[in-house]
Structure formats: C-alpha cells, structure tokens
C-alpha cells in the first residue's frame with residue numbers, strides 16, 4: 001500500500017513549476033526558495049550580488065539557477081524578465097533593512113529611498129513580468 005505525504009494530499013506540489021524569487025539570495029527569499037525547492041519547484045533566484053547568489057545556490061538543488069539585477073532599476077528589470085522567459089510564480093522579497101527614526105527626525109530623502117526597491121521595484125517587476 002502506498003502512503004501519501006501531506007504535500008501530495010493537499011495538492012500543493014510545485015513539481016514542474018518554475019518559481020522566480022526576486023531577493024532570493026538571502027533571508028525570507030532564500031527560505032522561500034528552499035521551501036519551494038522541497039515542494040519540487042524549479043527555481044530562479046535574483047539579487048544584486050553574484051557572490052550572494054552563488055552562495056545561496058549552494059543550498060538549493062542543482063536545477064536552481066541565479067541571475068543578478070538591481071531591482072531599483074527598470075532597465076535591469078526589463079532585461080531580467082527577457083532572460084527568464086515564461087514562469088509560473090513570482091515571489092518578491094527584495095529590500096534593504098529599514099533604518100527607523102522618530103517621525104520628527106525623519107530625513108525625507110532617505111525615507112523616500114526605501115520605496116525604490118521594496119515598493120516601486122515590486123510594481124516594476126510585475127509590469128515587466130506580466131507579459
């Protein structure tokens with residue numbers, strides 16, 4: 001008699017699915033990549049540093065690939081999705097750590113800068129990924 005894993009019975013397997021993780025070389029993105037790999041996904045991880053991408057790939061199956069792009073730059077995002085081609089799922093976790101201060105002490109240029117990657121980067125990624 002065959003036994004089924006929880007993943008098989010829930011129908012959530014990512015086997016055969018290509019999953020793109022922007023920010024996948026560290027932290028939440030890398031943890032997501034590892035979980036998706038365990039569920040059978042074929043992975044593409046992306047971040048700015050080739051060293052971080054290569055280091056992260058060591059903890060993923062050999063089928064995983066990595067690319068570099070600065071997600072605060074629309075031209076780089078556009079070129080990235082042209083390289084990646086078709087895929088099934090997009091995960092966006094890229095972002096720098098916030099440096100918080102009291103509202104009264106906030107430098108508005110610095111505060112706005114935090115939106116480049118974490119907000120506009122995600123928006124721009126969806127713009128170019130949608131096609």
Ligand SMILES: NC(=O)c1ccc[n+]([C@@H]2O[C@H](COP(=O)([O-])OP(=O)(O)OC[C@H]3O[C@@H](n4cnc5c(N)ncnc54)[C@H](OP(=O)(O)O)[C@@H]3O)[C@@H](O)[C@H]2O)c1
Pocket residue numbers: 022023024025026027028029046047048049050052053069070071072093094095096097098117118
């Ligand atoms: N960890 C938490 O508990 C937590 C809680 C709430 C919110 N968040 C937010 O969630 C996001 C991810 O958190 P995390 O802990 O996973 O951070 P992390 O460990 O620092 O990982 C961030 C990832 O994003 C990439 N990245 C950053 N800027 C990029 C850019 N301009 N273009 C391309 N890739 C970029 C980094 O690689 P490169 O340096 O190679 O580019 C890295 O792979 C952050 O914005 C963080 O503030 C985290």
